[in-house]
Amino acid sequence: MRDHTVTGEQGGRARNLRSLMFMLSLTPCSLNSWKVPDISRRKTGKTLLILNWMASTVSLGKETLLEDGIPPAKKPRKLLPSLKTKKPQELVLVIGTGISAAVAPQVPALKSWKGLIQALLDAAIDFDLLEDEESKRFQKCLHEDKNLVHLAHDLIQKLSPRTSNVRSTFFKDCLYEVFDDLESKMEDSGKQLLQSVLHLMENGALVLTTNFDNLLELYAAHQGKHLESLDLTDEKKVLEWAQEKRKLSVLHIHGVYTNPSGIVLHPAGYQNVLRNTEVMREIQKLYENKSFLFLGCGWTVDDTTFQALFLEAVKHKSDLEHFMLVRRGDVDEFKKLRENMLDKGIKVISYGDEYTDLPEYFERLTSEIATRGRAGVPKEGQHLNGSAAACPEIKGCST
Numbered sequence: 001m002r003d004h005t006v007t008g009e010q011g012g013r014a015r016n017l018r019s020l021m022f023m024l025s026l027t028p029c030s031l032n033s034w035k036v037p038d039i040s041r042r043k044t045g046k047t048l049l050i051l052n053w054m055a056s057t058v059s060l061g062k063e064t065l066l067e068d069g070i071p072p073a074k075k076p077r078k079l080l081p082s083l084k085t086k087k088p089q090e091l092v093l094v095i096g097t098g099i100s101a102a103v104a105p106q107v108p109a110l111k112s113w114k115g116l117i118q119a120l121l122d123a124a125i126d127f128d129l130l131e132d133e134e135s136k137r138f139q140k141c142l143h144e145d146k147n148l149v150h151l152a153h154d155l156i157q158k159l160s161p162r163t164s165n166v167r168s169t170f171f172k173d174c175l176y177e178v179f180d181d182l183e184s185k186m187e188d189s190g191k192q193l194l195q196s197v198l199h200l201m202e203n204g205a206l207v208l209t210t211n212f213d214n215l216l217e218l219y220a221a222h223q224g225k226h227l228e229s230l231d232l233t234d235e236k237k238v239l240e241w242a243q244e245k246r247k248l249s250v251l252h253i254h255g256v257y258t259n260p261s262g263i264v265l266h267p268a269g270y271q272n273v274l275r276n277t278e279v280m281r282e283i284q285k286l287y288e289n290k291s292f293l294f295l296g297c298g299w300t301v302d303d304t305t306f307q308a309l310f311l312e313a314v315k316h317k318s319d320l321e322h323f324m325l326v327r328r329g330d331v332d333e334f335k336k337l338r339e340n341m342l343d344k345g346i347k348v349i350s351y352g353d354e355y356t357d358l359p360e361y362f363e364r365l366t367s368e369i370a371t372r373g374r375a376g377v378p379k380e381g382q383h384l385n386g387s388a389a390a391c392p393e394i395k396g397c398s399t
Contacts, residue, residue: 089204098296103190231262242282320345
């Protein structure tokens with residue numbers, strides 16, 4: 001591009017421009033509100049180019065001229081006082097599909113129930129496990145979004161037929177095909193998220209997930225740390241997890257793909273836990289006494305398994321304080337979600353306008369919480385869970 005510096009005979013014109021810029025810097029208005037007929041009417045290419053450049057770099061109010069066309073750095077979003085003053089051991093992290101999708105975005109099965117079912121269907125078709133009519137029926141139901149959990153359950157049953165006392169392993173084959181080589185598909189920004197989760201776990205936070213993948217466990221192993229994967233088929237271990245005796249374990253409430261027999265999509269799959277009053281009492285105490293932090297979850301609280309485990313016994317509790325981090329996105333949808341979740345004792349917090357804002361926001365939040373946990377910062381009027389969570393020196397804390 002040619003150099004459009006104004007020199008020589010154009011010096012007067014340059015002085016006019018400098019004067020205009022000086023006047024603009026003193027007055028909070030835009031170029032568009034100024035009448036500059038003597039300059040703008042001159043059909044000089046260089047002058048118009050400079051005016052266009054000025055219009056693009058001079059902004060309203062308190063903003064300043066940009067230097068070299070570089071926009072100002074984005075201001076970090078503030079951390080909610082009632083959340084950042086928690087200690088790690090007061091938190092239960094709930095990991096949803098949004099986190100897995102951020103860690104390995106190239107794996108469609110991690111993004112949603114629909115993506116997972118489609119991936120399982122594709123694998124089943126590749127292995128000639130479905131007749132054409134069966135395949136078409138499943139595809140039609142998937143396209144129509146007909147009760148995806150029931151659809152997944154039916155597909156699993158189809159891929160796991162019982163012959164006498166032997167259960168086919170085709171479902172296991174399909175799962176391993178879908179989740180093949182996850183470790184190599186993790187992206188750096190996703191690893192940053194997992195590191196933050198692991199950091200809180202090591203400082204006392206519990207972790208449960210609705211996901212079938214073991215991305216967190218894989219990441220931890222790569223860091224030389226062992227995390228155990230739990231599912232609802234092992235009541236003893238679930239009880240110990242709820243009693244905080246297995247803190248470096250991840251509870252997969254729908255199961256994990258490495259143990260296909262523990263996959264739970266239907267209420268019949270976790271009746272053993274629901275009937276165990278000791279286990280259920282300990283699990284529900286967590287929701288009453290700790291703060292759940294939902295990450296990448298969206299509507300996880302509508303998940304039937306999650307509801308049966310945590311929500312049924314605390315429907316009428318008014319002193320719960322839980323948190324959900326979401327992208328602001330559509331304003332109306334955000335407001336609707338916030339209103340809906342407040343009825344369940346959940347504060348919906350925006351980490352930013354873009355999905356890419358989450359890793360940095362969560363890292364700052366994690367650092368703040370972990371620091372308080374190590375320092376053992378006392379909090380005035382602190383309860384493990386409830387509206388008295390400290391907002392020191394701040395009255396009327398709000399979301």
